[in-house]
Amino acid sequence: MLIHACISFLMPVHFSNVPEPRLVNSMWAAFFISSLFLLFLLEIPGFAFSRLMCFSRIDSLLAAPLFSIALLEIISIIYSKLGFYASWVSLSLPCLLLALILLLIASFSRSRNTDVAKPSSGRSNWLILFLYIGIAFVIATKTYVLPLDGPSSFIQDSDNSFHLAVIRSFIDSGDYSTVNVGIYHDVMSSSIISVASGFYPAAWHLLAALVASFSGQDVAFATNVTNYVMLLFVLPSSVFLFLKTVFKEERGVVIAGALVLFAFNSFPWGTLISVSGPLFPNTLGLMLVPACAAIFINTIGACAKRFSLNYIAAFLLGVLSLCFSHPNAIFTMAVLLAPFVVLRFSRWYVVKQKYVDSDMPLSVRLTSLAIPALLILVIWIVCFINPALSNTVSFTWGVTASHLQAIINVLALSFRLPAGNYLLALFVAIGFFALLRNKESSWLCFSYMFAAIIYIIGASSSGFLKHFLAGFWYTDPYRLGACASLMAIPLAAVGLEAVYSLALRIFNRLGYEPWAKISACFVCLIITMCALYVNDFNLPGFGRVYTGLGDYQNCSTLANDSKRDNLFDPKERVFCKRVAEFLEKDDSLIYNNADDGSAFAYPLYGLNLLYRRSAAEMLGNETSDNQTLRLHLDKLATNEDVQRILKENGIKYILDLDYGGEVNDERCYYGYYTWDKWQGINSIEDSTPGLKLLMSEDDMRLYEIDYSAFN
Incomplete structure (x- = not known):
């Protein structure tokens, strides 16, 4: 390459x-x-x-x-x-x-059209981009x-x-x-x-x-x-x-x-x-x-x-x-822009009616707001009842918080528990109230407010309203929290700029005019870097303080640690790599347990596995042949249905990374795994008739199916 x-x-x-x-x-x-x-x-x-x-x-x-x-x-x-x-x-x-x-x-x-208007882009914009x-x-x-x-x-x-x-x-x-x-x-x-x-x-x-x-x-x-x-x-x-x-x-x-x-x-x-x-x-x-x-x-x-x-x-x-x-990004943009569309249409409608704010009747104002709002609602309903989106909007995440806790999560920006960010939440609150007074940008407040309401309903309730509002995000509170955070970014920026303006006025009043801007910038930079981007720390007399990025870094470090006990641990990776080298010229299908980590051997080493992802969406919605192998694979030498299924699907090998399938401290499975769901492969032993042991190390096995031994 x-x-x-x-x-x-x-x-x-x-x-x-x-x-x-x-x-x-x-x-x-x-x-x-x-x-x-x-x-x-x-x-x-x-x-x-x-x-x-x-x-x-x-x-x-x-x-x-x-x-x-x-x-x-x-x-x-x-x-x-x-x-x-x-x-x-x-x-x-x-x-x-x-x-x-x-x-x-x-x-x-x-070159042909010298009258082309170009939006201005001064040098300062390039400097901000570099920032x-x-x-x-x-x-x-x-x-x-x-x-x-x-x-x-x-x-x-x-x-x-x-x-x-x-x-x-x-x-x-x-x-x-x-x-x-x-x-x-x-x-x-x-x-x-x-x-x-x-x-x-x-x-x-x-x-x-x-x-x-x-x-x-x-x-x-x-x-x-x-x-x-x-x-x-x-x-x-x-x-x-x-x-x-x-x-x-x-x-x-x-x-x-x-x-x-x-x-x-x-x-x-x-x-x-x-x-x-x-x-x-x-x-x-x-x-x-x-x-x-x-x-x-x-x-x-x-x-x-x-x-x-x-x-x-x-x-x-x-x-x-x-x-x-991802299609739900379109609905996220719809939530973001809906208030903008409503307010912009309202302004256009009022001008068309030849009113000014001072003498405009309330009915005209309400009409100007209701027309675009109803149109947006109709579009939302059409999307909601669209058969192509039915599986998405009908998906149900359970309740993850009480109504009060969901509101607190919004106020603390702790959509992903346990880490809140109270200073950032203060910036968002300052920005929210500052923007309410800005006719040009006040719509951003409503965008964030709608996103927060959808999160609260999605995280703390059940029923039709939950699916109607949050269904386009699978009613998943983590996706909804992400959307709300995205819409809070402009508010936080406005809030931080307000803090800078306040610091600038204070330094000017203290008589530091020549250095006021630099000092205010330095204060905001220190506050932002120290308060928003620090890892978790211990506060004497209080205890452990969890921060947003600290929570992520801790989780990411743990999740990416290949040496810890995991679904697909280092020994299993080495074993699967050896299997891939052993079967390099044989592209026959390999039967495996979808929930023991072996699914990762397909994307990483190219093993021609039957199950190339976890079984999260398979169990309960599977074919009868699939169920037969899951439950009776160990009887391959005598069960005619098992033999037929193996032959029809061209399965030649069996890969077992956790021999016996028993859960213990050294073995990890996906949370929905139980021994009986995979009792067919879990009941296989080295002496099982119809199998030839090709590779073995600790509790990892590669078998070849001996079709000549079938009855």
């Missing part, structure tokens, strides 16, 4: 004889080279499209990931329909060629990268077994299409599992697959690179574009946004390592929401009147990108 050549150039060593520390260093070099590759791929196509749409240079740079993702997905879908093999080369080259064509067209159009990226680099490296147990570290949660399997399937099949997602592209049919493929929001998986294809590293490595770039640039650029769009004349708020961007433990940190996740696709979708919302605001704003068609096209492409990332 290209990256191997780059690393060899930078670090000319013979890898077969290199000590372990050097190998680790080379992997980290590959990590940052791959990050640059992904950053360029997210920037170049989208930047060219933005320039064609008459965006300013800095806005083009900020909005580029939103458009690049949509373009990459569209090309992937076309490749899938035409049967073309996708890889980083075959996807990158068309994107770069398209970018060149778009830039040439944009340049030609501007955003600089802070993002420090925080993302410290908070996300350092807790990793190496570049190929991964979290062994149930959802991640699926995410990694999808990436591996993309690479193996050469089909990166979001409308043809599946983890069994190489299996024609099965009476045990569903091998069907279809739509799944896989933009995040596409990016990770491109990184894996480029780097030649495993899929876990690729996921960490993808998440790092999302934190390093996608989120900062998206929020910066939104804040500079909404607060055009309030540069202090835009700057403050860089300081509070990563302070919320519910987003992005809570979705990167969630009780209900990790929610990587959802994280990407939410990160793109501010940029898409900014384009919508510009679409109907004064600065875009002359180029409304351009902005409409850009917005529609952005919505497509949100859909490819």
Whole structure:
């Protein structure tokens, strides 16, 4: 691979004889080279499209990931329909060629039309962008990268077994299409599992697959690179574009946004390592929401009147990108923008009726608000009753908090317990009340208020209202908390800017006018860094104080620790790697227990497993053949049904990572695992008729099925 050549150039060593520390260093070099590759791929196509749409240079740079993702997905879908093999080369080259064509067209159009209006983008905006990226680099490296147990570290949660399997399937099949997602592209049919493929929001998986294809590293490595770039640039650029769009004349708020961007433990940190996740696709979708919302605001704003068609096209492409990332990002944007639409329509309606605020009847005001509100409600209802979304909106998360506790969680910004952030909550409260007096930006208060109400109802209640309001987020309180945190970022920025203004007035009154601005900036910086970005600490006389980022770092360090007892522990990884080498030229299907960690052996080592993800969504919704093997596999020498199922599905091997299946302190299973659910494979012994023991180490086994021994 290209990256191997780059690393060899930078670090000319013979890898077969290199000590372990050097190998680790080379992997980290590959990590940052791959990050640059992904950053360029997210920037170049989208930047060219933005320039064609008459965006300013800095806005083009900020909005580029939103458009690049949509373009990459569209090309992937076309490749899938035409049967073309996708890889980083075959996807990158068309994107770069398209970018060149778009830039040439944009340049030609501007040369022909000298009357093109460009949104202003002074040098200060570029300096603020450097501030955003600089802070993002420090925080993302410290908070996300350092807790990793190496570049190929991964979290062994149930959802991640699926995410990694999808990436591996993309690479193996050469089909990166979001409308043809599946983890069994190489299996024609099965009476045990569903091998069907279809739509799944896989933009995040596409990016990770491109990184894996480029780097030649495993899929876990690729996921960490993808998440790092999302934190390093996608989120900062998206929020910066939104804040500079909404607060055009309030540069202090835009700057403050860089300081509070990563302070919320519910987003992005809570979705990167969630009780209900990790929610990587959802994280990407939410990160793109501010940029898409900014384009919508510009679409109907004064600065875009002359180029409304351009902005409409850009917005529609952005919505497509949100859909490819995660559909609930569209509903998050709807909650964010609904108050903006209502207030903007109300203002237009009042002007049309030729009233001014001083003599406008209450009925006219109520009508101006009711018309757009009812229209939004109708659209929401149509989406809610849409059969395509029925499984999503009907999904039920249990009650996780009382009504009072849910309200306290909102006030303390502790959507992801146990860590609250009271100073950040104070900034949000100050910003909330400050914005209420701002006619241009007061709608942000209602956006946050609606998101908080949806969270409270989703976390603390049950019934129709819960599904109607929170169903588009699976009624998951962690996703809802992430949405509320995203909408609190502008409020926190306004609150921090208000603190700065107060500090500036105090220093001026104390007679420090020449140094007032520097002193106020220093105070705000110290308060922000020390109070919002510190790890957990012990307070004498009080006890342990949990902070937002401290909670995340502790959880991430533990979840990424490969040496602790885990589902897929180091010995099991080595054993599965040996199995992959042993069966390198044999692609026969392998039966395994989906809940003993073996599912990760497919994405990491390419083992042709029957169960390539955990059984969380399988049990209770399975075929009769599947159930027969789960319960009676040990009787393969005598049970004719078992024999038929094994032959029909081409199963040749059995992989057992926890011989006997008994739960003890050294063995980890998913929480819903019980011995009897997998009594077929758990009852197998080395002497079981019809099996040949091929590999054995501790409680790990690889058997070959001896069909000649069947009755």
